[in-house]
Amino acid sequence: MNIQSIKAFNDNYIWLISTNEGNLVIDPGESEPVRDYMLQKQLQLTDILITHHHYDHVGGILDLREDINGRIFGPNNSQIEGLDVSVTEGETIQSCGIDFQILEIPGHTLDHIAYFAADTSQPRLFCGDTLFSAGCGRVFEGTAQQMYASLEKLKVLPSNTLVYCAHEYTLANLKFAQVVEPQNLQISAHIEVCEQQRNNDLPTLPNTLEAEKKINPFLRCAEVELRESLVNQMNNALTASDVEVFQYLRAWKDSF
Numbered sequence: 001m002n003i004q005s006i007k008a009f010n011d012n013y014i015w016l017i018s019t020n021e022g023n024l025v026i027d028p029g030e031s032e033p034v035r036d037y038m039l040q041k042q043l044q045l046t047d048i049l050i051t052h053h054h055y056d057h058v059g060g061i062l063d064l065r066e067d068i069n070g071r072i073f074g075p076n077n078s079q080i081e082g083l084d085v086s087v088t089e090g091e092t093i094q095s096c097g098i099d100f101q102i103l104e105i106p107g108h109t110l111d112h113i114a115y116f117a118a119d120t121s122q123p124r125l126f127c128g129d130t131l132f133s134a135g136c137g138r139v140f141e142g143t144a145q146q147m148y149a150s151l152e153k154l155k156v157l158p159s160n161t162l163v164y165c166a167h168e169y170t171l172a173n174l175k176f177a178q179v180v181e182p183q184n185l186q187i188s189a190h191i192e193v194c195e196q197q198r199n200n201d202l203p204t205l206p207n208t209l210e211a212e213k214k215i216n217p218f219l220r221c222a223e224v225e226l227r228e229s230l231v232n233q234m235n236n237a238l239t240a241s242d243v244e245v246f247q248y249l250r251a252w253k254d255s256f
């Protein structure tokens with residue numbers, strides 16, 4: 001299996017997975033960059049997988065429909081135009097010989113799903129705009145409670161899971177994470193790594209879930225270290241519920 005990122009818009013990644021059985025893309029918000037890449041590499045597009053309805057994830061569907069010889073998969077509780085197969089929680093779909101487990105993860109949008117490929121040499125998660133490296137998506141349609149539950153659902157996947165997010169937001173997220181937890185040395189170490197990658201125009205993704213649990217404040221709401229670093233601004237930081245800490249961090253990040 002080979003995985004490549006195709007850049008779209010300012011900071012979107014359209015992930016392309018190639019196997020012996022075909023090529024699939026996840027969240028083609030634009031058709032042109034996908035077409036150009038496929039043409040350049042002489043590849044035929046098989047399937048399209050969609051995580052949620054935002055335009056920068058679905059904008060290329062109707063165009064690319066003409067190019068594929070497979071199907072377009074997406075969430076079932078959604079208004080997305082052009083889907084062939086609607087999927088729900090717990091279902092497993094097969095695309096290009098890969099089994100993807102469907103996880104419903106509402107919060108950023110209500111229709112948001114993730115595709116989890118467990119049955120490979122290394123587990124891989126395609127989580128759209130829900131989990132970012134060192135951050136998470138904004139809560140547009142769901143509640144903080146829903147978003148937090150969705151992140152917790154992803155957090156319990158195998159720790160060696162590679163996380164493929166849909167945006168290059170890592171350095172900005174890490175700067176926030178560092179302000180939240182100035183004592184966390186893993187964050188500063190990871191900033192150095194990611195700065196190198198960005199200077200070489202490389203994606204900072206994927207990262208492992210194990211590493212995310214050490215640097216991503218939104219996966220660390222229950223951690224004493226994180227809560228202790230919040231006490232000066234959030235009075236009840238040590239006694240608040242995990243969701244309350246999440247909500248506090250998300251509101252802070254929204255205006256950061």
Ligand SMILES: [Zn+2]
Pocket residue numbers: 052054108129
């Ligand atoms: Zn989105």
